[in-house]
Amino acid sequence: MQLTPLTEAFILHFGEMGSRWGINRTVGQIYALLYVAERALPADEIAEILGFSRSNVSLGLKELQSWRLVRLQHLPGDRREHFSTLGDIWQIVRVLAEERRRREIDPTLSVLRELIMETPGSEADRYAQTRLREMHDLIELIMRWSEDVQKLDTADLVQLLKLGGRVVALLELKNRLPLIGRARAQREAPPVADPQSGPADMHEQELET
Amino acid sequence: MQLTPLTEAFILHFGEMGSRWGINRTVGQIYALLYVAERALPADEIAEILGFSRSNVSLGLKELQSWRLVRLQHLPGDRREHFSTLGDIWQIVRVLAEERRRREIDPTLSVLRELIMETPGSEADRYAQTRLREMHDLIELIMRWSEDVQKLDTADLVQLLKLGGRVVALLELKNRLPLIGRARAQREAPPVADPQSGPADMHEQELET
DNA sequence: TTGCTATTCCAGTAATTTCTGGAATTTCAA
DNA sequence: TTGAAATTCCAGAAATTACTGGAATAGCAA
Structure with a gap:
């Protein structure tokens, strides 16, 4: 060659x-x-x-x-x-993401966890710990998300990516659903803040953003 | 200190x-x-x-x-x-993502584009170009997505991340909506494949995955 | 402007990482 | 089991990257 x-x-x-x-x-x-x-x-x-x-x-x-x-x-x-x-480029992405998580993210998260658990020795430590907790929670949130969407089959994943930020329109929509749908969603994802829920009816412009 | x-x-x-x-x-x-x-x-x-x-x-x-x-x-x-x-950790993430795109991703995309445009000199080139196109399209898709969700305000972004893969349930739901909703979604995102669209009624288990 | 302090630039040095050739090891067919 | 071919390991060489001290420059108050 x-x-x-x-x-x-x-x-x-x-x-x-x-x-x-x-x-x-x-x-x-x-x-x-x-x-x-x-x-x-x-x-x-x-x-x-x-x-x-x-x-x-x-x-x-x-x-x-x-x-x-x-x-x-x-x-x-x-x-x-x-x-x-690997022939399938989406498989390459999945493998890369998994390996990076395993090699870099997971060790970092456990260092952060350990440091957050320690008894602060001073006011400075107490402040540092709040910052470390912010970092830990953010990394964990993003990693959970990436593990989760990684399990989707490729067609769904592509559809999701193409939707981009417009997906929040669907979130709005979800919040307006009849109770049976909301109850299920909340049972599956308890930490999701769900501040205002509107009426079940839906107008066209409410799908925006 | x-x-x-x-x-x-x-x-x-x-x-x-x-x-x-x-x-x-x-x-x-x-x-x-x-x-x-x-x-x-x-x-x-x-x-x-x-x-x-x-x-x-x-x-x-x-x-x-x-x-x-x-x-x-x-x-x-x-x-x-x-x-x-920066005090706001989400702001840090946004800045980091922007800078990485600007410094590393954009130059790579334009190299890929140039190479894909070239007239292939051989069968090997033709094959290489299909591979480069796959890579280009994938990176571009992911980058468009990240630019797009980056514009969301933090609360929406967090909600989205917490939802993880369950968001496809909402996609299913979207595909089942009355025409007025579907027409809008398609107009805004024409390339999104939308193969089967079910009836407008909705059963609880259809919210799964 | 002058003098003082803070910052940046730069050339040389130090440290680290990458790369090589050859020796040692492994693998496999006969 | 043996020998030929392929692979890996390793110690030193080469290249790259990081770091330093001091000199030059910039900024600011008097």
Whole structure:
């Protein structure tokens, strides 16, 4: 396999972006190459295409495997291991989100929890703890949300994303539903504040925002 | 100001986490310190507390200012500049999301767009372009969504997040609404696939998932 | 303007991270 | 079990990034 100017441009950009995140350039480039490759590639071929040493590629692939972002497969008649990315891009997003939660968010949340539990040694500590609690609660809220929507099937998820902020119109609507609907919703999500609930009838403009 | 064990633990952890992202440890620690500090701090005090050189702190503060994550203020009777973080944590999230979009996502999207526009030089290019298009469309969808919900006021946003995946129940509901509601929703969001629309009546279990 | 204080810039140094080649290990077919 | 091929590990080299002290600049009160 040979790099075309097009694939090369993508690989270089992706490597740069990777290095702005935690990922190093090599790993980013390897991933980018596999992402646009039509077939699974063996490590020595990756090394040759990208001009890295064989062992560097091995390291990078191990890293990507630990993130569950590349799969290993054996092709008949070839003893070498071949690597490829996940085919379904939504699956990639789900895996990435899960791994980031597991590696970065969860440890942070538990550090925050521990610190919030401690007996404050001073007024400064007491203030710091309120700030840490704010941060903890916010991260937890966002993470619960992301775990939750991640379980949706892709079609629903896409519909939800496309709806964007207009979804609050539906929330308004929900608050106006007959009691049977509201009772269920509240039983399932007790913490949701539900300050004013209007009448059950509905006018067109009330669907706005 | 003196670091207590509690604030020190937080600052150290935050610094480590920062260095897993693009942010370097120093910058992460400065931000963490300001985040838990009850009052705005001048640069020399930050340097003393964290044990960094004065110029390093200056660099870090400049970086944080460029992210709009710290504010500068002058206190009466003191010529030094004092720095503090944003008080409203939701505001912090909004600013962070905006800056990440501006610095990392937008440039990536435009690279992807350019590459997708190019005339493919080979079959491999053609395949690569379909993959790049998938990536482009996915990132754009998620970014549009995030821009959009970012405009919501905080109470609505929190309600939305707490609802999590159960929001699809509302989507189902929407699809069952009398025509006046559906017509509006479709006019506002034409690309949203809306395959089956049921009758306008509603049974309790149809609110599930 | 002058003098004082605060801030930023810069070049050199230190620390960290990345990368390499070769040695050791593993895997698998015969 | 053996040997050939593939993979991983590791210690040192290279490259990158972070940090420092001091010099230059800017800001402000007198």
